[in-house]
Amino acid sequence: MQQPGRAAEIKAIGIGKSFGSFRALDDLTLDIGRGEFLTLLGPSGSGKTTFLMILAGFVQPTDGRLYSDGVDITERPAEQRAAGMVFQGYALFPHMSVEANIAFPLKVRKKSAAEIKRRVSEMVERVGLKGHEKKLPSQLSGGQQQRVALARALVFEPGVLLLDEPFSALDKGLRGQMQAEMKRLHQETGTTFVFVTHDQSEALALSSRVAIFNHGKLLQVGAPDEVYDRPANRFVAEFLGEINMLPLKGVRNADNGATGLCEDRTITLRGNASAVGSNAILAIRPEYMSIAPEATAGENGIAATAVASTYLGAATRLDLTTRQGAKVTVSVPNEVAASALSKGNSVWLTWPAEKGFLLPDGGQ
Amino acid sequence: MKAYLSDRMGAALLMAPLLLFLGAAYAWPFFGVVNWSFTLPEPGLGQYGTLLSDPLVQSVFVRTLRIAAIVTIVSVAAAYAITLVWVRGTPAQRVIAEFCILVPFWISVLTRAFGWVALLSNRGLFNTWLQAIGFISEPLTLVRNEFGVIVGMTHFLIPFAVFPLASSMRSLDDRVLLAARGLGSSRMRTFWSVFVPMTRSGIIGSALIVFVFSLGFFVTPAILGGGRSVMVAELIYLRIFQSPDWGLGAAISVVLVLFVGTLMALLFRYVRPKQLI
Numbered sequence: 001m002q003q004p005g006r007a008a009e010i011k012a013i014g015i016g017k018s019f020g021s022f023r024a025l026d027d028l029t030l031d032i033g034r035g036e037f038l039t040l041l042g043p044s045g046s047g048k049t050t051f052l053m054i055l056a057g058f059v060q061p062t063d064g065r066l067y068s069d070g071v072d073i074t075e076r077p078a079e080q081r082a083a084g085m086v087f088q089g090y091a092l093f094p095h096m097s098v099e100a101n102i103a104f105p106l107k108v109r110k111k112s113a114a115e116i117k118r119r120v121s122e123m124v125e126r127v128g129l130k131g132h133e134k135k136l137p138s139q140l141s142g143g144q145q146q147r148v149a150l151a152r153a154l155v156f157e158p159g160v161l162l163l164d165e166p167f168s169a170l171d172k173g174l175r176g177q178m179q180a181e182m183k184r185l186h187q188e189t190g191t192t193f194v195f196v197t198h199d200q201s202e203a204l205a206l207s208s209r210v211a212i213f214n215h216g217k218l219l220q221v222g223a224p225d226e227v228y229d230r231p232a233n234r235f236v237a238e239f240l241g242e243i244n245m246l247p248l249k250g251v252r253n254a255d256n257g258a259t260g261l262c263e264d265r266t267i268t269l270r271g272n273a274s275a276v277g278s279n280a281i282l283a284i285r286p287e288y289m290s291i292a293p294e295a296t297a298g299e300n301g302i303a304a305t306a307v308a309s310t311y312l313g314a315a316t317r318l319d320l321t322t323r324q325g326a327k328v329t330v331s332v333p334n335e336v337a338a339s340a341l342s343k344g345n346s347v348w349l350t351w352p353a354e355k356g357f358l359l360p361d362g363g364q
Numbered sequence: 365m366k367a368y369l370s371d372r373m374g375a376a377l378l379m380a381p382l383l384l385f386l387g388a389a390y391a392w393p394f395f396g397v398v399n400w401s402f403t404l405p406e407p408g409l410g411q412y413g414t415l416l417s418d419p420l421v422q423s424v425f426v427r428t429l430r431i432a433a434i435v436t437i438v439s440v441a442a443a444y445a446i447t448l449v450w451v452r453g454t455p456a457q458r459v460i461a462e463f464c465i466l467v468p469f470w471i472s473v474l475t476r477a478f479g480w481v482a483l484l485s486n487r488g489l490f491n492t493w494l495q496a497i498g499f500i501s502e503p504l505t506l507v508r509n510e511f512g513v514i515v516g517m518t519h520f521l522i523p524f525a526v527f528p529l530a531s532s533m534r535s536l537d538d539r540v541l542l543a544a545r546g547l548g549s550s551r552m553r554t555f556w557s558v559f560v561p562m563t564r565s566g567i568i569g570s571a572l573i574v575f576v577f578s579l580g581f582f583v584t585p586a587i588l589g590g591g592r593s594v595m596v597a598e599l600i601y602l603r604i605f606q607s608p609d610w611g612l613g614a615a616i617s618v619v620l621v622l623f624v625g626t627l628m629a630l631l632f633r634y635v636r637p638k639q640l641i
Binding site: 056057058077078079080082083084085087088089091092093094095104105108109152153156162 | 537539540542543544545546547548549550551553557558561562564
């Protein structure tokens with residue numbers, strides 16, 4: 001965070017924050033790698049924004065230490081950390097032109113007029129705001145304001161860029177455009193990005209790693225496919241997307257995985273699944289399940305009845321009920337859905353052994 | 365459409381008593397004053413000619429503008445500091461600031477003026493104390509001059525300067541201040557180059573209110589100026605009630621009202637009325 005032009009490496013050890021008796025963040029330990037794009041994901045009140053504010057220096061943690069490139073910065077005030085920050089609602093200076101907004105961090109650093117001019121025009125170009133330099137923020141569209149906020153936060157080449165739900169005010173199309181823009185800026189600058197969002201698809205699409213928060217606790221950190229396919233617990237599994245859960249009995253470890261009984265059928269799991277008790281929850285994402293006319297020997301599968309279908313354009317979403325009454329959702333090709341519904345609604349649900357995983361029964 | 369019309373009718377009916385009162389109590393008499401200025405002692409523009417040539421009248425106008433300007437600068441600066449504490453201080457500080465802002469409203473302007481006389485006169489508290497600690501040997505002249513007038517007026521006007529400032533400070537987005545600090549700006553720099561410019565409309569509103577009030581001030585300058593530091597309102601009073609010269613008094617009144625009216629027009633051009641509350 002202190003050497004401009006160089007991505008910072010951040011280490012948080014045992015960070016906690018209490019507001020009165022409310023524990024906003026509890027015992028958070030996390031390494032943020034140099035040049036990484038880390039997303040802090042969680043519902044509102046999960047502690048993700050509190051952690052971002054602690055990184056920025058706006059909030060002082062109650063416990064723990066924070067290091068940037070090996071230097072303890074826990075007590076360092078925000079203005080000396082100078083992490084680039086993009087706020088929800090942008091927080092542009094309303095009385096300054098686009099140009100003056102972007103120049104502000106350089107002026108504060110007492111750069112020469114020539115250097116300020118050069119770097120501001122470079123940045124204006126980079127975020128595509130040429131021709132808007134003299135306008136006031138109020139004369140810009142939401143997307144343009146967003147670009148000014150990004151330019152202002154990146155112009156002084158901070159070691160880390162902190163983004164607090166920057167796209168929440170944008171409509172869907174613009175959002176996608178800005179996401180792509182941000183990914184490009186991340187690649188071009190090589191700066192460490194820490195991004196806060198409550199939108200799981202945004203998190204999965206953008207980040208090199210995702211950190212999932214709930215109730216002030218960090219639940220899991222990992223690459224998008226890792227947290228999506230191997231969630232550490234039920235909350236993470238459900239928060240990252242739709243998931244089917246089936247009770248599994250007689251679970252035991254087996255060769256490179258586990259086996260168990262689901263609705264009287266023997267189910268095998270391969271990969272990281274290991275038994276946590278004799279009863280567990282078998283979890284499978286809807287897109288990994290498919291339907292077949294009848295059972296194939298040696299393949300995972302249970303019988304189910306299709307109860308409803310929703311046409312989604314590219315695919316059809318089928319809602320099914322198993323014999324024992326569990327509700328399952330599957331995303332299948334449109335023609336498969338049509339034929340399943342025409343055949344008296346009775347189908348066979350199958351999924352690859354490596355796509356299922358186990359969650360502890362009942363609890364989190 | 366019908367509902368809209370009847371709403372407008374209702375609004376007009378509700379406002380009518382106030383408009384009638386203002387018309388009867390201010391507008392009508394003011395036209396009388398305008399009439400005097402052109403007809404007394406004889407019809408013509410004579411009084412306005414006197415107004416432009418009489419050095420006494422001119423010196424009073426210059427003094428009024430000077431005092432009003434100084435009072436405006438001092439009041440707005442002091443009010444800015446108080447408002448900052450009131451709007452952005454800790455809860456305890458806010459209570460104290462609010463008390464300081466509201467209490468003056470409960471004390472009459474007359475009482476306050478005499479209070480300042482008691483504090484500032486030759487044998488008043490300040491001079492007695494300063495002499496007692498040996499800081500001065502002769503009493504300082506603190507009242508019956510411009511200084512006394514400025515002190516008294518500033519004290520009276522600070523609370524009025526607070527409200528437009530408070531309104532602009534309240535509507536300011538805190539995240540913008542955080543953003544400035546996050547971008548490396550010190551607290552001092554953030555205050556001067558972000559906070560103050562963002563409260564500009566409050567400063568303008570506050571300054572105009574104080575300035576306009578100052579121009580027509582009567583009681584405070586009359587008491588604390590002791591006849592030696594006459595301002596426009598007191599000059600009008602003297603022309604009407606003491607040296608019966610109604611025509612000149614009326615002409616000065618008309619000029620004063622026109623000047624204040626122009627300033628008010630400016631005020632409402634730059635500041636939305638709701639920002640003044």
